[in-house]
Amino acid sequence: MAALPTTGELKRTPLHALHLRLGARMVEFAGYEMPVQYPSGIIKEHLHTRAAAGLFDVSHMGQIVLRARSGHLEDAAFALETLVPSDMLGLPLGRQRYTLFTNETGGILDDLMVSNRGDHFMLVVNAARKAVDEAYLREHLSDSCAIEPLSDRALIALQGPQAESVLAEVAPEVRTMSFMDVRTISFFGVDCGVSRSGYTGEDGFEISVPAKSAEALCEALLHNLAMAPVGLGARDSLRLEAGLCLYGSDLDETITPVEAALAWTIPAVRRVGGTRAGGFPGAETILKQLADGAARRRIGLKPEGRVPVRHGATLYRAEHDAAPVGVVTSGGFSPSLNAPISMGYVPCDLAKLDTRLFADVRGKRLPVKVSALPFVPTRYKRS
Amino acid sequence: MLKYTNDHEWLRMDGDVATIGITPFAQEKLGDLVFVELPGVGMKLSKGTVAATVESVKAASDVYAPVSGDVLAVNEKLTGEPGLVNADPTGDGWLFKMKLADVAELDTLLDERAYSALTTSH
Structure with missing residues (x-):
């Protein structure tokens, strides 16, 4: 047999102890010790997520607050639009959008989620890219924006057809959220940032919860038998079935959004003829590909x-x-x-x-x- | 009595014929298997060369020939049921049988105690 994976000096998420109690097999991922699977195994975890609901620890991902120094969110939107090809100015309050950091040659530096939280934007970026992304944001946006990575928060994903009913037992108002809605919701008296989105193709939620409250929230959700813990192994097979890209594999600095079949992230307003056409890194290459094909x-x-x-x-x-x-x-x-x-x-x-x-x-x-x-x-x- | 390799294979000897598989430790580390590629019957394998490939949901891992010899049989059941390796790694989940070219090579393998020491140090 070829070499089996081992773990070395790695960062841990706020849910580390819970993973060990649940019998997870831990592996290195993006500098973190993460659960690749629990005792039931990847296939059962995958199928359980499609049939009922899965709970995923995605606390390794970067959560970054972007705030305009002027106090006007619009200024942060204009600033962000210099780095991404999407419509940030038109992102309504309480809505989330998938977008990309592009580079000067039209390649992709990272893919990310951006939410309009009223007085700031919340960015969720890939674990392996968060240090790079943070430095990049500071380099380009510091004049107009304050950039604050949230290090004291866990991020939990609940995915699957029963995710809503399990979460609604704790906070019924989640039923009123639609795909890509974002709200602050209190679970057991703790304010959390909740989005109705995920990385499996299923309905579900991602919950940004203070680190010290993360374990108790997960344990409460796992009391419901519909909800099972799911590791990174099944997260990968679920996202692949859903046709979703993994940065570093399907996307990188040499692949453009048009080549990646992600042209839908670029709305008319940022394309040729739009009122805010171009203005993002690599726009010349990307807009040409939108017109002529890649x-x-x-x-x-x-x-x-x-x-x-x-x-x-x-x-x-x-x-x-x-x-x-x-x-x-x-x-x-x-x-x-x-x-x-x-x-x-x-x-x-x-x-x-x-x-x-x-x-x-x-x-x-x-x-x-x-x-x-x-x-x-x-x-x-x-x- | 099973013999083991540092690479997490086991051998069960019957005369000069070895039945070969991966250890319970290895199957647990790999997780659910979804495909097993087996050597051709009649193939000559040298010790340390790739004899088979076991694929989990996550990755493909090579299985090396623990000794030199000819492949006598392969476990055809694994084509339809690769999960047998997870369910019964040292029984129904065997991979292939070899006729040994050099019985002295067996001396290079680990016994139960040495292998168990190897896996508990992980």
């Missing part, structure tokens, strides 16, 4: 057999071609479909549904078919 595109892939086709596998137009035409960026096994699934990048002429390609796995060329994303229908609670 050379490659992110697609879903279904391997024809049982062999998972994973990150890094090269893709070929014909079985015996020497030169690859694309690459798999995420791949694994879908517990919901009981079959392997992957995502990757191919030239646009090969991105049509049902195009047959070949993937190299351990020296063998295996047939794969371009497939629609998401692999499993999403079930967001839209208003």
Whole structure:
């Protein structure tokens, strides 16, 4: 057997002791000691999330408060729009939006969630990127904005068709929230920031809770048998089924939003002809790609057999071609479909549904078919 | 009596034929298996070369030939039921059988006590 993972000197989340009590297997992830799975295992945790509800510790992610020095949120919105291609000025109070930090060549520095919290924006960024993102925000926005990373807060995700009913037992008002709504809600007298969103394709919530109250809140939620703890292993298989990108695998500094099939994050107002067209890093490249198309595109892939086709596998137009035409960026096994699934990048002429390609796995060329994303229908609670 | 490798494989000897699998420790570390790639029957394997690949939801891990020899049989049941390796790693979840080229290679393997010391130090 190849080397098995071990843990070294790592940061811990406020839920570390709870994970150990629940029997989690802990692994290193982005400098943190995180639960990859609990005793029931990745497949059961995954299927339980789709059938009932899962509780995920995502406290390793960065929570950053962005506040205009002028006191006017509008000034923070203008500032943020110099770094992202989305509409921040038009983000209503109590709403969340998915966006991207782009670089000068049109690549992606990180993907993030931004919420309008009235007197500030709340940014949730990837764990592995939070130090970079914070430095980047300070470098570019310090003149107009105060940047405050929240280090004393846990972030808990509740995902699945029963997430609402479990959370509503503690705070009934969550039922009135729609997909991408954000509110302050009190659980057991503790104010928390709650968004109706997540990273599984299911309906659900993310709760930003003070570190000292996180464990008690999780324990209360886990008393409900519909709610089971779910580790990072199933979080990854759930997001892949939902066709959602993982930064560092499906997105990086060389991939543009258009190539990544994330052009929907760029509204008309930021495109050519819009009142605030461009003005974000790499705008020239990205706006040109929006008009003319990009050379490659992110697609879903279904391997024809049982062999998972994973990150890094090269893709070929014909079985015996020497030169690859694309690459798999995420791949694994879908517990919901009981079959392997992957995502990757191919030239646009090969991105049509049902195009047959070949993937190299351990020296063998295996047939794969371009497939629609998401692999499993999403079930967001839209208003 | 099982023999073990540092790489978390076990061997059960019957004359000069070894049945080989991964240890309970290894299957637990890997988690739910979703695919097992087995060697071809008749293949000659040298000690330390890749003999099989076990794939969990998260990752693919190579299984090395713990000794040199010819592959005599593989566990075809794992094609449809890779989870047998999780459920019964040293029984129904065996991977393949080899006819040993050099019985002296067995001396390089760990006994139960040495292997158990290896896994408790993790």
